[in-house]
Amino acid sequence: xxxxxxxxxxxxxxxxxxxxxxxxxxxxxxxxxxxxxxxxxxxxxxxxxxxxxxxxxxxxxxxxxxxxxxxxxxxxxxxxxxxxxxxxxxxxxxxxxxxxxxxxxxxxxxxxxxxxxxxxxxxxxxxxxxxxxxxxxxxxxxxxxxxxxxxxxxxxxxxxxxxxxxxxxxxxxxxxxxxxxxxxxxxxxxxxxxxxxxxxxxxxxxxxxxxxxxxxxxxxxxxxxxxxxxxxxxxxxxxxxxxxxxxxxxxxxxxxxxxxxxxxxxxxxxxxxxxxxxxxxxxxxxxxxxxxxxxxxxxxxxxxxxxxxxxxxxxxxxxxxxxxxxxxxxxxxxxxxxxxxxxxxxxxxxxxxxxxxxxxxxxxxxxxxxxxxxxxxxxxxxxxxxxxxxxxxxxxx
Amino acid sequence: xxxxxxxxxxxxxxxxxxxxxxxxxxxxxxxxxxxxxxxxxxxxxxxxxxxxxxxxxxxxxxxxxxxxxxxxxxxxxxxxxxxxxxxxxxxxxxxxxxxxxxxxxxxxxxxxxxxxxxxxxxxxxxxxxxxxxxxxxxxxxxxxxxxxxxxxxxxxxxxxxxxxxxxxxxxxxxxxxxxxxxxxxxxxxxxxxxxxxxxxxxxxxxxxxxxxxxxxxxxxxxxxxxxxxxxxxxxxxxxxxxxxxxxxxxxxxxxxxxxxxxxxxxxxxxxxxxxxxxxxxxxxxxxxxxxxx
Numbered sequence: 186x187x188x189x190x191x192x193x194x195x196x197x198x199x200x201x202x203x204x205x206x207x208x209x210x211x212x213x214x215x216x217x218x219x220x221x222x223x224x225x226x227x228x229x230x231x232x233x234x235x236x237x238x239x240x241x242x243x244x245x246x247x248x249x250x251x252x253x254x255x256x257x258x259x260x261x262x263x264x265x266x267x268x269x270x271x272x273x274x275x276x277x278x279x280x281x282x283x284x285x286x287x288x289x290x291x292x293x294x295x296x297x298x299x300x301x302x303x304x305x306x307x308x309x310x311x312x313x314x315x316x317x318x319x320x321x322x323x324x325x326x327x328x329x330x331x332x333x334x335x336x337x338x339x340x341x342x343x344x345x346x347x348x349x350x351x352x353x354x355x356x357x358x359x360x361x362x363x364x365x366x367x368x369x370x371x372x373x374x375x376x377x378x379x380x381x382x383x384x385x386x387x388x389x390x391x392x393x394x395x396x397x398x399x400x401x402x403x404x405x406x407x408x409x410x411x412x413x414x415x416x417x418x419x420x421x422x423x424x425x426x427x428x429x430x431x432x433x434x435x436x437x438x439x440x441x442x443x444x445x446x447x448x449x450x451x452x453x454x455x456x457x458x459x460x461x462x463x464x465x466x467x468x469x470x471x472x473x474x475x476x477x478x479x480x481x482x483x484x485x486x487x488x489x490x491x492x493x494x495x496x497x498x499x500x501x502x503x504x505x506x507x508x509x510x511x512x513x514x515x516x517x518x519x520x521x522x523x524x525x526x527x528x529x530x531x532x533x534x535x536x537x538x539x540x541x542x543x544x545x546x547x548x549x550x551x552x553x554x555x556x557x558x559x560x561x562x563x564x565x566x567x568x569x570x571x572x573x574x575x576x577x578x579x580x581x582x
Numbered sequence: 583x584x585x586x587x588x589x590x591x592x593x594x595x596x597x598x599x600x601x602x603x604x605x606x607x608x609x610x611x612x613x614x615x616x617x618x619x620x621x622x623x624x625x626x627x628x629x630x631x632x633x634x635x636x637x638x639x640x641x642x643x644x645x646x647x648x649x650x651x652x653x654x655x656x657x658x659x660x661x662x663x664x665x666x667x668x669x670x671x672x673x674x675x676x677x678x679x680x681x682x683x684x685x686x687x688x689x690x691x692x693x694x695x696x697x698x699x700x701x702x703x704x705x706x707x708x709x710x711x712x713x714x715x716x717x718x719x720x721x722x723x724x725x726x727x728x729x730x731x732x733x734x735x736x737x738x739x740x741x742x743x744x745x746x747x748x749x750x751x752x753x754x755x756x757x758x759x760x761x762x763x764x765x766x767x768x769x770x771x772x773x774x775x776x777x778x779x780x781x782x783x784x785x786x787x788x789x790x791x792x793x794x795x796x797x798x799x800x801x802x803x804x805x806x807x808x809x810x811x812x813x814x815x816x817x818x819x820x821x822x823x824x825x826x827x828x829x830x831x832x833x834x835x836x837x838x839x840x841x842x843x844x845x846x847x848x849x850x851x852x853x854x855x856x857x858x859x860x861x862x863x864x865x866x867x868x869x870x871x872x873x874x875x
Contacts, residue, residue, distance in 0.1 A: 223697070223700040223701070223704075224700065225805065225806060227700050227704035227705060228704055228705065228706070228707060228708035229708070231704075231705045359851060385849070385850065386849065386850065386851060387850040387851070388850060388851045388853075388854045389806075390806065390807075390809070390810035390854075391850055391854075392601070392797075392801055392803075392807070392810070393597050393600075393601055393801070393841075393842070394850075395593045395596065395597040395842075396590060396593045396594045396597055396842055396845055396846050397845065397846075397850065398593070399589045399590045399592075399593035399725070400590055400846070402586075402589065403586035403587075403589055403590060415708060415709055415804035415806060416708075416709035416710065416711070416801070416802035416803045416804035416807070417802075417804075418709070418802075419709055419711055419802035420801050420802050423802070427719065427726055427727075427728055428589075428593075428725075428726060429726065443707055443708060443709070444709075447709050447711060447802065449711075
């Protein structure tokens, strides 16, 4: 019996020793990441996840957060608000994530906003620009991308700097993002002493702008602000160029790397807004390394969408370290107190009382587009502003 | 008349004709299938976009010329249609209410094709554009028109003329028209109805793909185009009269010109409602379609 007892003790001890490596392996800190992996926003969702994964790998290779690996549990929203909500519930209840993040579509983000605020679940929006995601009273939602009404404000400031008293034409698609930009532009234009001589809005699904391009040409504007949804952006741009509008008269309120390729060599000389771009003066060595690695992996440079998701992982790292654990309330508190810089561009990250970030935008001028893989651009303008410099939440309901 | 006014008027005309002809081609493809087989092809929008995407791959990835890519895509479209006919479409030729069965079947195809787009093209890009088919511009008064667009207008017009002639003078075209009018009577006169069905399905698919290719030559496009084009093609077919190529042409042009005209005098948003409003009005007056056979 005594021998049996000794054997039993030895077996238990051995099993404990054997299981030690597993016990030593720290549990990951889980964050739900609800992205548009399918559906109309597939491209943005996938690009975002690619940026996120690069940052996560870097963070975990450097030891993770609080001596634990950081894990983003990725879920597909199908670009569908209802599906996104179901995914959030699953991540919250079953996966017990400490926070959620992920959407790049404002519609999807708005669905998650309600859930996060109600369930007191910290929610960091990487890139969705509809203003109401940070409306007054917001507590658990934080957003990295500046809101679109503010882009319109900054656009007016940019035009004012290029040509005081300029005449501008605006041609855009009837989508929430574009309406918000134009609302900000129209509010700020008279304050910046700009004259809007033509404003044309296209319904969703439009496929031709030849006639409107001719109207804009006839209006003889100094600058044409172009903001079409999806491929319609290229259609408007090309039709303006066909009619003899000079590239340096065309301003796109925002431009990702794929948009720049889409505008192509004909658009060299035109301007576009961005929050991160290979042509910025402020790209840090880490930012350059990110662009290069992204290019090597995906055959094109990273743009601001990929960067916002890359930065998202770093913001969580910072906030979790500050919170000292995975308590949701402490994480919310830590997010609200974040004071850091984007590792890729040194732009400060700081949230106001509603979770809106101290806002900023760059305007760049296209210098060359050599193929579908490389382009060059030059920073020509930078501005930053308080999120409520104009009545953002009144201009867009 | 000032140059600015001429610019707007000419641009309106060119846009109306170009869009109208492309609409007419796609509606003709849908109309041939529906008029002959009683197959309301809900996947026509996806097939339209598929043609543009395949041409985009061949030109951008393999460096093919737009014309070579277009010919290859049309040939591939014919083979794809033949395979679909062989595996799916022919199974329902004798079904009593096959129009409903076909509609559900093609809705399924729509889902499958859009799912395939989601996990392939949509991951790597969000907008697609073919290289220029023909370089340069031609001036019509003060209005510069790209030669590619003039080429698109010419090819679309020729294709519709060829469809007319083929249906009127070619033996298979005449058989197809006979089946349009009365399937049983055509069978009694020795027409191989099932062969005609197969031909109609392949022809309808290829014509729809030609519309997609011409559109892609003239414009950038994205995946949302499929739904817009699907609704437009059905609207034109219904108003023009199922089975009528002439109806598709006339109504396609009316839709294209209405859209261009209303977008100038009112707004582009009004233009969308205007042509759908015109459709409802025509259907109230003639529910069977203007050129119903």
